């Protein structure tokens with residue numbers, strides 16, 4: 001494999017823009033929930049810190065936290 005060649009081991013997450021922020025889209029509520037719990041675990045956040053919500057702009061879900069930091 002040549003250096004600099006694009007290697008894709010995972011699919012780039014879909015994203016959309018909400019309030020000037022680029023946010024990762026999740027295809028389903030379950031998927032977003034799973035990602036939220038995983039992020040909570042890796043950042044040692046209390047369970048429930050992250051909320052999932054359905055996007056206003058499309059058929060997908062996003063994660064938001066209490067401080068308004070989103071991804």
Ligand SMILES: [Zn+2]
Pocket residue numbers: 016017018023025055056057058060061062
């Ligand atoms: Zn969206």
